[in-house]
Amino acid sequence: MLCSSHNIYTAFMKLPHTNASWKPKLNVPLLLIRPSPPALRRWVPMATGPSLIPNRPCHHGDKVVVIMGATGSGKSQLSIDLATLFPSEIINSDKMQVYSGLDITTNKIPPEDRLGIPHHLIGSIGPEAGEFTPSDFRALGQSVIEDIISRGNLPFVVGGSNSFIYALLAERFNPGSDVLSGSGKVSHELVFDCCFLWVDLSFPVLDEYLRKRVDDMFNSGMFEELVQYYYDDTNRFQRGNRTGLQKAIGVPEFERCFRRYAPRKSDTWAGLDPVRRAAYQEAVREIKENTCQLAKRQIGKIMRLRDGGWDLRRLNATEAFRAAMAAEGSGKGHRWADIWEAQVLGPSAKIVKRFLEE
Incomplete structure (x- = not known):
């Protein structure tokens, strides 16, 4: 059962679907056969001028x-x-x-x-x-x-x-x-x-949940994912350009931290030395704050x-x-x-x- 308090993000996302005894009681028809998604048409960037x-x-x-x-x-x-x-x-x-x-x-x-x-x-x-x-x-x-x-x-x-x-x-x-x-x-x-x-x-409930969710994301491999993201095929640490995916919360916060304490490609969140962990924890706190601020703007x-x-x-x-x-x-x-x-x-x-x- 995925509902332990130490991994609330996983519990919330998966509980109804992995709980075999839970079934919706709603009286609406179910779809039995679903088509495969079609191939996407080629994406071509559009101009973003002022015209309607x-x-x-x-x-x-x-x-x-x-x-x-x-x-x-x-x-x-x-x-x-x-x-x-x-x-x-x-x-x-x-x-x-x-x-x-x-x-x-x-x-x-x-x-x-x-x-x-x-x-x-x-x-x-x-x-x-x-x-x-x-x-x-x-x-x-x-x-x-x-x-x-x-x-x-x-x-x-x-x-x-x-x-x-x-x-x-x-x-x-x-x-x-x-x-x-x-x-x-x-x-x-x-x-x-x-x-x-x-x-x-x-919002106080959402704020509490979002901060716990960040912890769960790091326990699920977010740090290791970011480390791999910043290394190229020659195992050299590289910096981002702040466009597109580079704007995702977690990327700029850790890039600033990685500039001071460059990670090793083999680093894991659980195996960090005390110096790096202390430095990286500041990035985690920033991620939590920025996530909650994003939620406020979205609302x-x-x-x-x-x-x-x-x-x-x-x-x-x-x-x-x-x-x-x-x-x-x-x-x-x-x-x-x-x-x-x-x-x-x-x-x-x-x-x-x-x-x-x-």
């Missing part, structure tokens, strides 16, 4: 479910749960997870936890391609949505990068205006017929979308997170699953079901 980018008219009326929320709020968990109940495919809208590499650092959901559900735009762009912009995401994301709908499946757009979500869905998107930071007016006219699910929870942008006319359906996951963080045995693990189903998954499934029936 109109939508393609054929999109109107196409239904899309969007799962939003701050980092660590349970979006991936909910997307997998819902995708087992509806014939659907998932499109990642996290701007760091679109890149290949640093899977632990960027919190990509492991392939084995995707339950065979097709995932798109996750690990799809090589880090050497440079910056993948909101305009790029709009073009490629709309193409993927068309492919999913052509197979009769429901697209789930899932991720915390609200600038990507806005670029993908706004009727008239201006790449030269950052409306989510207060520059310009939020467009409430959308390219698709959207159902928005906003997974939210009390602020979601609030701006809501105030701009987007119909966001808020789901309160606070009690589910409290139960997950308190889990120390199988009984409490079942309690977490029950709360999640009653307060998050169940209401979400009903909302999506009504949306599809409209």
Whole structure:
């Protein structure tokens, strides 16, 4: 049972799917056969000038479910749960997870936890391609949505990068205006017929969870992953260029630390000498703080979308997170699953079901 308090991140992500006795009680049909995801069309970077980018008219009326929320709020968990109940495919809208590499650092959901559900735009762009912009995401994301709908499946757009979500869905998107930071007016006219699910929870609870999650990520190999990332094929330590994947939380914090105390390629988190561990712990503290600050900014942008006319359906996951963080045995693990189903998954499934029936 993956619900011990020392690895709360793993417990939260995997508990419902690895608990053989837990079954959803929702009365909605299950998809028995899922297609393999199609090959992505070649990605070509787009110019990001100030001109407005109109939508393609054929999109109107196409239904899309969007799962939003701050980092660590349970979006991936909910997307997998819902995708087992509806014939659907998932499109990642996290701007760091679109890149290949640093899977632990960027919190990509492991392939084995995707339950065979097709995932798109996750690990799809090589880090050497440079910056993948909101305009790029709009073009490629709309193409993927068309492919999913052509197979009769429901697209789930899932991720915390609200600038990507806005670029993908706004009727008239201006790449030269950052409306989510207060520059310009939020467009409430959308390219698709959207159902928005906003997974939210009390920020003190989220803050506590995110800080524990960082510890769990290092216990799961994040440090070793970063060390390997900074070494080239000749075993020489190299510095980044601060574009694309280089912006992922964890990369700049450790690069600054590695400049002072260069790691050995064979270093492991558990086997560090006291001097390096003390130096690296400062980077860990910075990662925790930056992750929590990111969550605050993401919530602020979601609030701006809501105030701009987007119909966001808020789901309160606070009690589910409290139960997950308190889990120390199988009984409490079942309690977490029950709360999640009653307060998050169940209401979400009903909302999506009504949306599809409209």
